[in-house]
Amino acid sequence: MLFVGTEETILNLAQELRRGTVVLACLALLDEPQYGYALLETLNDAGITVDGNTLYPLLRRLEKQGLLISEWNTEESRPRKFYRASDEGSRVRDGLTREWHDLAASIARLTTETT
Amino acid sequence: MTAPNTLTERYVQEVVRRIPADQRTDVADELRATIADTAEAREDETPEAAERAVITEMGDPIRLAAKYADRPLALIGPDLYPAYIRLLVVLMSTVLPIAVLAVVVIDALDGDNSVGSLIGAAIGGVLTIGGQMFAWLTVIFALIDRMRRTDAAAKSLVWTPDMLPALRRAPDKGxxxxxxxxxxxxxxxxxxxxxxxxxxxxxxxxxxxxxxxxxxxxxxxxxxxxxxxxxxxxxxxxxxxxxxxxxxxxxxxxxxxxxxxxxxxxxxxxxxxxxxxxxxxxxxxxxxxxxxxxxxxxxxxxxxxxxxxxxxxxxxx
Missing domain, CATH: 1.20.120 (Four Helix Bundle (Hemerythrin (Met), subunit A))
Structure with a gap:
């Protein structure tokens, strides 16, 4: 058996818990158009930690799935690709938000019963 | 126009050449902007140091390209792995011994057959035939794995309970x-x-x-x-x-x-x-x-x- 410290175990498992939440957070934030780096900063400031090398490919994948729409903005000094949620993306966001609340309620019930 | 030989350009080139051609320009432009934005926000001593730090954080270009192309970082993914192992065991335990035996018999009938050369032929047969089987099986499964990503219907190798082996009986003493x-x-x-x-x-x-x-x-x-x-x-x-x-x-x-x-x-x-x-x-x-x-x-x-x-x-x- 390989034992790692409790802290490390929590960190690893928490990472798995967070994995699915990045999509929901992106869809929620992208009501307003935003470019990659700024979105990353906003997410991290909001406590949703995600790496660039995960977020940027994820944005493209969501665009390919039709949940996001992108547009190049060349007005500023540096051309940037702005993403925003499509109509389909907004519907998916609402569905995911419901799922999230259900899940949070279930976990809350479970953890209050056991402690 | 050739791009300047900067760390960013070298990194972008390494990423985009591994993703489908129709996305290359777009991903490259976005990566350049993102790296520049991130480097700008850092408080390093020089722009070059910031650029290097950002690219270090982005990590291995092969890994990043795989994420962009939504491609697995494994040769044979978890869906196919059980079928791959099953087939490998069957090949190695039945076909390989038969093939090696055939090689040795042919060698024996061929004239030069001291015991040493027959043993040599057997070992050589195991290595070459076994190596070939292993290599081809792996190549075929890796190809199937990549094709299945576009054709999810390939479900012929699905596991069913009928495939469970019979219970192992008590060891046969004699x-x-x-x-x-x-x-x-x-x-x-x-x-x-x-x-x-x-x-x-x-x-x-x-x-x-x-x-x-x-x-x-x-x-x-x-x-x-x-x-x-x-x-x-x-x-x-x-x-x-x-x-x-x-x-x-x-x-x-x-x-x-x-x-x-x-x-x-x-x-x-x-x-x-x-x-x-x-x-x-x-x-x-x-x-x-x-x-x-x-x-x-x-x-x-x-x-x-x-x-x-x-x-x-x-x-x-």
Whole structure:
């Protein structure tokens, strides 16, 4: 058996818990158009930690799935690709938000019963 | 226009050349902007140091490209891995031994067949044929894995409960000895046939002769080989049935006698060895008669013991 410290175990498992939440957070934030780096900063400031090398490919994948729409903005000094949620993306966001609340309620019930 | 030879350009190039061509320009432009934005926000001493730090954080371009292309970082993904392992085991445990045996037999029939070269052919066969099987199977599965990403319908290798192997029974106690017997009988037959086909003993004049008396091939060698073959076959039946039955042991005893009595007789009668071989091998010396009678007695004793042992195994079940 390989034992790692409790802290490390929590960190690893928490990472798995967070994995699915990045999509929901992106869809929620992208009501307003935003470019990659700024979105990353906003997410991290909001406590949703995600790496660039995960977020940027994820944005493209969501665009390919039709949940996001992108547009190049060349007005500023540096051309940037702005993403925003499509109509389909907004519907998916609402569905995911419901799922999230259900899940949070279930976990809350479970953890209050056991402690 | 050629891009400036910066760390960013080199990194972008390494990422985009691994993703589909129609996305390259777009991903490259976005990556450049993102790296620049991130570097700008950092408070490093120089822009170059910031650029380097950002690219270090982005990590291995192969990994990033795989994320952009939504491609697995494994040669054979988790869906296919069980089927891959199953097929590999089947190939290595059935097809490989047959193929190697074929190579060795062809090599033996081909003329040059000292024991050393046959063993060499067997080892070479295992390495080359086994290596080829492993490599091709892996390549085919890696290709299937990549094609399945676009065609999720390929579900022919889906696991079903029917594929579960039967429960492993209690270990077969005499099983190993039975395997050893099969190998021993098969080796004896192979050695007899081989020395006949290859005539491995070289006389002083350079001609090659058999060790066993060639005259035996018109009479006594046949019951000996036949007896060995039947004993080997009965041992295989024993392995499959996981035990001896009375009928099997009786059949074994008969085969044992068919083998041992002629062998003992040709020892006793001094027919066993090739006279040409014997003359050359012994030179001035003459083999004492006691050697032949002694060998005949040993053959009978060993055969009786072998049959007796199998009757005892029968009573223990």
């Amino acid at each position: 099983g190993l000895a039975a395997y050893a017997s099969v190998v021993w009988y098969a080796s004896l037959i192979a050695a007899i046939v081989w020395q006949h086909a290859a005539a491995p003993y070289r006389l002083d004049d350079g001609s090659q002769v058999e060790v066993l008396n060639p005259a035996l091939w018109s009479n006594w060698i046949w019951p000996i080989i036949g007896g060995l073959a039947v004993m080997a076959a009965l041992e295989i039946v024993r392995i499959v049935r996981r035990g001896w039955t009375l009928a099997l042991v009786i059949a074994y005893t008969v085969a044992d006698l068919v083998f041992a009595l002629p062998l003992a007789w040709i020892f006793y009668d001094r027919q066993i060895l090739n006279p040409e071989f014997l003359a050359d091998f012994n030179g001035e010396w003459t083999t004492p008669a006691a050697f032949y009678s002694g060998a005949a007695i040993v053959v009978i004793a060993v055969s009786v013991t072998e049959a007796y042992k199998r009757f005892r195994m029968l009573s223990k079940v």
